[in-house]
Structures are given as C-alpha cells and as structure tokens.
Amino acid sequence: MDLAYSPEYEQYRMEVRQFLDTNKDQSPPLYGRGNGDGKARDWQKLLIENGYAARTIPKEYGGFGGEPDILKSHIIAEEFASAAVRPGHSGDNRLVPTVLELGTEEQRQWLVPPTVRGDMIWCQGYSEPGSGSDLASLSTRAVIDGDDFVINGQKIWTSGAQHADMIFCLVRTEPDAPKHQGISYLVFSMDTPGIEVRPLVTMTGEATFNEVFFTDVRVPKHQIIGNRGEGWFVANNTLKHEREGLGDPNQAENRFREIVDLMQRETIDSNRLIDNPTYRDRLLSLQGRMLAMKFNGMRVLTSQIKKEEPGLPRWIIKLQGCELNHQMAAMAIDSMGELGILYDDGPYLRDQGRWQQRYMMDLGLIIGGGTAQIQKNMIGERALGLPKEPKFEKPLN
Amino acid sequence: MDFGLTEEQLMLQESIGGYLRSACPLDSVREATEVGSTHVPKIAAGLAELGAVGILIPEELGGVGMGFLEAALISEALGSVIAPVSFVASSVMAPVALLGAGSQEQRETWLPRIASGEVIIGVGISEHISRRETDGIFADDDTLTGKAMFVLDGMDADTLLVADNEAQLYLVQASDVTRNKLKTIDRTRSVAEIILDQTSAEILPGSVNNRKHLKDMVNAGRVMLAADTLGAAGTMLEQAIEYAKERRQFNRVIGSFQAVKHMCSEMAADLEPCRSLVWYAAHAIRAIPDEATLMACHAKAHLAETGRFVARKATEVHGGMGFTDLLGLHYWFKRIGFDRQLLGAPEVVREEAAVAQGWI
Numbered sequence: 052m053d054l055a056y057s058p059e060y061e062q063y064r065m066e067v068r069q070f071l072d073t074n075k076d077q078s079p080p081l082y083g084r085g086n087g088d089g090k091a092r093d094w095q096k097l098l099i100e101n102g103y104a105a106r107t108i109p110k111e112y113g114g115f116g117g118e119p120d121i122l123k124s125h126i127i128a129e130e131f132a133s134a135a136v137r138p139g140h141s142g143d144n145r146l147v148p149t150v151l152e153l154g155t156e157e158q159r160q161w162l163v164p165p166t167v168r169g170d171m172i173w174c175q176g177y178s179e180p181g182s183g184s185d186l187a188s189l190s191t192r193a194v195i196d197g198d199d200f201v202i203n204g205q206k207i208w209t210s211g212a213q214h215a216d217m218i219f220c221l222v223r224t225e226p227d228a229p230k231h232q233g234i235s236y237l238v239f240s241m242d243t244p245g246i247e248v249r250p251l252v253t254m255t256g257e258a259t260f261n262e263v264f265f266t267d268v269r270v271p272k273h274q275i276i277g278n279r280g281e282g283w284f285v286a287n288n289t290l291k292h293e294r295e296g297l298g299d300p301n302q303a304e305n306r307f308r309e310i311v312d313l314m315q316r317e318t319i320d321s322n323r324l325i326d327n328p329t330y331r332d333r334l335l336s337l338q339g340r341m342l343a344m345k346f347n348g349m350r351v352l353t354s355q356i357k358k359e360e361p362g363l364p365r366w367i368i369k370l371q372g373c374e375l376n377h378q379m380a381a382m383a384i385d386s387m388g389e390l391g392i393l394y395d396d397g398p399y400l401r402d403q404g405r406w407q408q409r410y411m412m413d414l415g416l417i418i419g420g421g422t423a424q425i426q427k428n429m430i431g432e433r434a435l436g437l438p439k440e441p442k443f444e445k446p447l448n
Numbered sequence: 449m450d451f452g453l454t455e456e457q458l459m460l461q462e463s464i465g466g467y468l469r470s471a472c473p474l475d476s477v478r479e480a481t482e483v484g485s486t487h488v489p490k491i492a493a494g495l496a497e498l499g500a501v502g503i504l505i506p507e508e509l510g511g512v513g514m515g516f517l518e519a520a521l522i523s524e525a526l527g528s529v530i531a532p533v534s535f536v537a538s539s540v541m542a543p544v545a546l547l548g549a550g551s552q553e554q555r556e557t558w559l560p561r562i563a564s565g566e567v568i569i570g571v572g573i574s575e576h577i578s579r580r581e582t583d584g585i586f587a588d589d590d591t592l593t594g595k596a597m598f599v600l601d602g603m604d605a606d607t608l609l610v611a612d613n614e615a616q617l618y619l620v621q622a623s624d625v626t627r628n629k630l631k632t633i634d635r636t637r638s639v640a641e642i643i644l645d646q647t648s649a650e651i652l653p654g655s656v657n658n659r660k661h662l663k664d665m666v667n668a669g670r671v672m673l674a675a676d677t678l679g680a681a682g683t684m685l686e687q688a689i690e691y692a693k694e695r696r697q698f699n700r701v702i703g704s705f706q707a708v709k710h711m712c713s714e715m716a717a718d719l720e721p722c723r724s725l726v727w728y729a730a731h732a733i734r735a736i737p738d739e740a741t742l743m744a745c746h747a748k749a750h751l752a753e754t755g756r757f758v759a760r761k762a763t764e765v766h767g768g769m770g771f772t773d774l775l776g777l778h779y780w781f782k783r784i785g786f787d788r789q790l791l792g793a794p795e796v797v798r799e800e801a802a803v804a805q806g807w808i
C-alpha cells in the first residue's frame with residue numbers, strides 16, 4: 052500500500068494543473084453536449100496537442116501518440132474532474148479502440164483521424180425492438196448484392212443517431228448459422244439513402260435516443276470490421292470499452308461533493324439541510340458506499356498497472372456505480388423538499404435542475420449498456436462460477 | 449501508486465489464514481464455546497508463535513512491529529474462522545494505548561508479555577461511546593470507582609485497561625475487581641461488566657488531560673471490528689456459493705435459479721468494495737492521520753451494514769439448513785451482529801464521521 056505518486060507523476064500532475072489554469076477559459080461548457088461545434092473542436096485539438104486527449108492513439112491516426120500509461124490517464128481524468136473542465140475524448144471510446152484493434156489499415160486511416168478530431172460523430176446500432184438484453188438474437192438483415200451489403204430492418208434506443216455522421220451497426224449476414232456466428236459489424240454513413248431516423252423522447256423530456264429504420268440501405272462490402280460472421284466478437288470488444296466507462300468512481304466522488312455543497316448551502320427554517328440529522332445520516336451512508344467504490348477503483352487501477360486481471364472488483368463497477376449515482380441524485384432531490392420537484396427552468400431551480408435530470412438519466416444508465424439484472428447474471432456466472440440457467444431447446448412463447 | 453498488498457502482507461495473510469483454517473475448524477469452535485470458553489489457549493499459542501498476537505508491538509519489545517493493515521488482515525482471518533481468541537482489545541487497542549500513553553516502564557512490563565501470549569489485557573471504554581446512567585468510572589487519587597460495561601476480551605483478561613470519565617487511561621488487575629460475564633449472541637468472544645470500588649489503578653501518564661489516546665484506541669478497534677466482519681461475511685458468502693452449486697431442487701442446482709444467483713451476486717457486489725475500504729482505513733491510521741477517524745468510522749459503519757446484509761442473505765440461500773444449529777452458519781451471523789454493536793453502532797459512528805469532517 053503506497054498511495055503516493057512517484058515524483059515523475061507528481062510532476063505530470065502539476066503540468067496538467069498548470070495547463071488547466073492557463074487554458075480552461077477556452078473550454079466549452081462542462082455540461083454541454085456534442086463535440087461538433089467550433090469551440091469543442093478547437094478545445095479537442097489543443098488537448099490532443101498537449102497529450103490530454105487521444106493520448107495513446109498513434110500520431111498517424113490523429114492522436115498524441117503517447118505510450119499507454121494508465122496512471123497518466125488517471126491523473127488527467129482526476130484533474131479535469133476536479134477543475135470541472137470538459138475532458139477531451141478519444142473520438143468515440145467504443146469505436147476507435149475497436150477499429151484500431153480489428154480494422155484494416157485502410158479503415159484506420161479512413162475512420163480514426165476525423166473521429167478523433169470530433170468531425171465524425173458516431174452512433175451505436177445494436178439494440179432492436181426484439182433484441183435488447185438478448186442482443187445476439189438480432190434480426191436486421193444484410194444480404195450481399197454485387198459489391199454491396201443491402202440492409203433491411205430496424206434499430207432502437209440508438210443514442211445520438213439524429214446528430215451522428217456514422218453508425219457502427221450489427222446486422223445478420225448468416226441467417227442459418229448459430230445466432231452468435233451469423234452477425235457482422237458494419238460501419239456506414241448516416242446519409243446513406245434508405246435510412247430514416249425517428250427521435251424517441253425519453254423520460255427526461257429530451258430526445259436523446261432514436262429509432263433507426265433501414266430500407267434497402269446499400270453499404271459497400273469493404274465497410275465491414277472483422278470478417279463476415281465475426282461481428283459478435285467485434286461487438287463485444289466495443290461493449291467492453293463501453294462498460295468500463297459506466298459507473299466511474301471519480302464521477303461519483305464529484306457528485307458527492309456537489310451534494311454536500313448543496314446541503315451546506317440550502318436552508319430550511321434557517322437550518323442548513325445538512326443540520327437535519329435524518330438527511331445527514333443518509334448522506335453519510337452514501338459517503339461510505341462512495342468511498343468503498345473509490346478505493347475499489349484504486350485497487351482496479353493498481354491491478355491494471357501491474358497488468359493483472361482485476362477480476363471481481365472490476366465486474367461490479369457498472370452495477371454498483373450506476374446504482375450509487377442514482378441514489379445520490381435521489382438524496383439531493385429529497386433533501387431539497389418541494390424544491391426537488393422543480394424542473395426545466397424557473398427562478399427557484401437549484402443547480403440548473405441537474406439532480407432531477409440525473410435521477411432520470413442515471414436510471415437510464417442502470418438499464419442501458421447491459422441492465423442491472425444482466426450484470427448480476429454475469430457476476431454470478433463469470434466471477435462466482437455459478438451455473439448458467441438451463442437452455443430451452445426451442446424458444447418459449 | 450500501489451493500492452494493494454505487498455508480497456510480505458500476502459504471505460502473512462496466507463500463513464495466518466492457513467494456520468487458522470487447520471487449527472480452528474467449526475468443530476473446535478463448537479467444542480470450546482459449548483463449555484463457555486472464549487479463548488482457546490492452543491490457538492492463541494499458535495497465533496503468538498506466528499507473531500499475530502504481537503503484530504503491533506515493536507521488535508525490541510518482543511513483537512513483530514508491523515502496522516495496522518497487517519493487524520486488519522489478521523482480524524479478517526480471525527473473523528473468517530470465527531476464532532475464539534482475544535485479539536481486538538489485547539493485541540490492538542491495549543498496545544495502541546501503551547505505545548501512545550504508557551511510561552517506558554509500563555511498555556517494558558506489559559508489551560513483551562502481550563506479544564508472547566503470557567497476558568491478555570481487556571479494554572473497558574464503552575462508556576465513551578454510549579454511557580448509561582449507572583455506568584462510568586471515576587478517579588480519586590490512585591483509585592478508581594464505578595462500573596464499566598462491555599469490557600472487550602474482559603473475561604479472559606489478566607489485566608484491564610479502562611478509561612475514567614475524562615478519558616484518562618489506567619491499568620487495573622483483574623483480580624482486584626468484581627467481574628461478571630455478559631452473555632451475548634456471540635459465544636466466540638467475551639465481554640464483561642466490571643465493578644471497581646476504590647480499586648488501585650496505575651495511570652498511563654501520557655493520557656493525563658489528553659483524550660487523543662482513547663480516540664486512537666477507538667479508531668484502531670473500529671477498523672479491527674470492520675475487518676473481522678469482512679472476514680466473517682466473506683466466509684458466509686463462500687459457503688452460500690458452495691451450497692448453491694451443490695444443492696438441487698426442481699431437478700436443478702439452486703444456483704442456476706436467478707433468485708439465488710442474484711442474491712449471491714448482490715452479496716459479492718456489496719462486499720468486494722468493503723475490502724478496499726478496510727485496507728484504506730487501516731493504512732490511514734498511520735499514513736494519513738488526518739483521515740484516520742473519518743475512515744475508521746466509515747469502515748465500521750459500512751461493514752456493519754454490508755455484513756448484516758450478507759449474513760441474512762447467505763442464510764437465506766441455505767434455506768431451512770441456514771437456520772439450523774447443525775450447519776453452524778449462525779456462528780458467523782452472530783459474530784457479525786456482535787461487531788456491529790460494539791464500539792458504536794452504524795448510526796453512532798456515522799454521526800462521528802460528520803463531526804470529523806466539520807459538517808456539524
């Protein structure tokens with residue numbers, strides 16, 4: 052147990068801090084969305100040049116070209132979070148690593164540099180109306196016709212599809228193969244004829260995701276990542292990267308600080324919210340859970356630095372982290388009493404209505420990216436070695 | 449940055465754990481506790497030989513001179529086999545007091561004898577966490593009068609370390625006090641009521657008008673109880689998983705039912721981060737003293753809550769068997785219940801955590 056960073060890393064942390072001090076005025080707002088506008092693009096460019104975004108992506112693909120260094124990445128994340136400055140991105144943390152690992156040289160040149168710059172925005176076309184948790188049962192079809200795949204079918208819950216330039220999409224190319232072996236992973240432009248995007252309004256009132264319909268959409272054969280029928284394997288690579296981002300303990304710690312701040316600032320009957328012993332006790336219970344997850348994260352980080360498989364401590368992060376975020380938002384809302392129902396805008400809204408927004412959005416994240424129940428199946432089966440459920444010969448109705 | 453155990457710590461964990469698994473199976477716990485023993489000399493001697501009893505005591509005073517993280521690993525190992533031996537009071541809280549506030553002579557007199565297993569020191573300070581009207585110890589010249597409740601390791605002790613109402617610390621001889629055993633849910637550990645009546649006592653000079661040492665003892669004790677719960681809950685979870693893999697109903701092993709599988713996953717998901725919290729809290733006692741109290745409170749409270757959840761769910765996974773004496777799962781269940789209440793139940797320590805960070 053040695054929680055100190057070596058002088059080299061302390062030095063690095065100081066550099067990041069100094070950079071943020073000097074440049075943070077140029078960053079786009081923390082809670083804004085999208086990375087397509089000018090300010091966000093310039094910010095991303097500056098971050099890449101300094102090695103604070105796309106750090107390990109090779110220079111020839113538009114990245115900074117640094118050696119992988121988990122501690123440096125961690126320091127960057129911590130410093131941006133504590134300065135409340137919008138961090139950079141690696142293009143799309145699901146797609147870019149997948150293309151770099153499994154794409155051809157031509158595909159890397161084509162897709163990675165504009166994505167890393169923020170000029171090519173992606174959406175993830177996996178889920179379908181009939182295939183959510185059971186993703187491998189997906190039925191959007193792609194058949195070969197000349198030099199093209201011709202796609203017919205529908206995706207749903209496709210976050211950001213209405214703003215996206217490109218989609219990475221799972222389609223069934225081998226209908227007769229076993230379900231995991233008949234899927235291919237295609238990438239194509241959202242401007243391709245035959246694509247229709249219908250925004251779906253979520254409970255937050257915003258249309259963050261969409262239905263996407265494909266009618267005879269023609270995609271050149273070479274726009275496949277990996278081989279035909281190997282899309283499930285490719286997709287799992289993407290999902291692995293996505294899951295790792297959900298339930299991040301740094302985020303939980305920052306949100307916890309925000310609640311404490313709220314409860315020390317707000318008063319009811321001239322007493323600060325934190326002076327109410329019932330709320331305070333609940334806040335402290337959450338702090339205990341938050342700290343346990345924070346230190347669990349440090350343990351995972353240590354395993355990764357040592358190139359060891361973290362095992363159980365990592366398996367639980369999505370399940371526990373997303374639940375914790377949701378409970379923290381609930382706590383903030385409850386402590387505000389009636390003010391906790393205010394939404395959208397208005398003079399009495401606190402923290403721009405973020406807590407209500409988060410309370411709903413975090414529930415979405417408990418469901419998205421593999422539901423809590425699916426996480427529990429995975430923890431039970433893969434980490435604890437409990438038997439799978441018996442499979443039915445034929446699907447039940 | 450290295451958040452984990454060192455080679456030496458892993459070896460310690462392995463040697464103590466290995467020893468306890470063979471020396472302290474459930475059968476011997478039963479055998480001992482059924483005749484009312486909370487301190488099995490053979491196991492205690494084995495632990496002394498391995499250095500566990502003198503874990504915090506410096507080498508020049510006969511111990512092995514290690515830190516609180518090592519002590520927490522031992523406490524965890526003891527909890528996982530529900531060992532009927534003294535540890536939290538005699539090997540951790542008393543040495544903390546003696547090292548911090550004892551005179552040179554007191555240290556030289558007592559610490560080598562603790563390390564060798566020759567004496568056990570019980571600790572009676574619960575009045576400083578929650579005092580009932582009839583309790584409390586008051587000093588008058590060189591004597592003490594009053595009553596201390598829930599004296600940890602109390603019945604097995606030769607010597608007692610108590611605090612007066614001003615948090616000054618004293619040693620008294622067990623033979624000089626009236627001592628009554630308190631029967632608790634947990635038969636593997638001893639707590640006593642002691643009554644003093646102008647009993648001669650020897651003050652720890654560093655504790656005169658100084659509350660720090662009592663606080664240090666409480667922090668260390670809380671982390672040890674949290675670690676004990678971590679160990680006990682870990683065993684309950686392991687047993688539940690094993691049982692779920694073997695027990696069949698409806699032509700299936702019950703672990704293939706999601707209701708059972710999800711209970712196991714929830715236990716694991718709640719318990720695993722607790723390990724990191726206990727490590728951090730133990731490490732902080734010496735390495736990050738500013739955070740020691742806060743982290744000890746959180747470790748104590750959070751392990752109490754998670755321990756209770758695991759104790760109850762692991763029992764449920766076993767169905768009717770979980771409820772029996774035959775299986776003995778209840779020994780762990782009760783040990784976790786004991787750890788929860790001693791040195792401050794969760795609500796009490798959380799309130800202290802609020803104070804420790806200046807919220808109130």
Ligand SMILES: Cc1cc2nc3c(=O)[nH]c(=O)nc-3n(C[C@H](O)[C@H](O)[C@H](O)COP(=O)(O)OP(=O)(O)OC[C@H]3O[C@@H](n4cnc5c(N)ncnc54)[C@H](O)[C@@H]3O)c2cc1C
Nearest residue numbers: 175176177178183184208209210415418419420421422424
């Ligand atoms: C905010 C948000 C953003 C999303 N973004 C995207 C996106 O960009 N791209 C994309 O492709 N998808 C996206 N999704 C979809 C997401 O991946 C799915 O919602 C998720 O996988 C669950 O599928 P489903 O909604 O069909 O629910 P279902 O699979 O129908 O599940 C319904 C309920 O049944 C339970 N259940 C299902 N199977 C099992 C089982 N085997 N054991 C136990 N319980 C089970 C589930 O846990 C759930 O409670 C998003 C979802 C949300 C909420």
Ligand SMILES: Cc1cc2nc3c(=O)[nH]c(=O)nc-3n(C[C@H](O)[C@H](O)[C@H](O)COP(=O)(O)OP(=O)(O)OC[C@H]3O[C@@H](n4cnc5c(N)ncnc54)[C@H](O)[C@@H]3O)c2cc1C
Nearest residue numbers: 695696697698702705706707708764765766767768769771
């Ligand atoms: C206090 C007490 C008094 C009792 N008194 C009597 C009595 O007087 N007479 C009598 O005949 N019996 C009595 N019983 C027995 C009682 O009915 C059984 O314990 C109970 O039916 C569970 O069976 P089991 O113990 O074999 O557990 P199991 O059936 O082996 O269950 C073990 C675990 O698996 C789970 N499980 C099993 N099957 C499924 C499933 N299909 N889906 C999901 N989870 C499953 C259970 O919920 C449990 O968590 C008593 C039990 C207790 C605890």
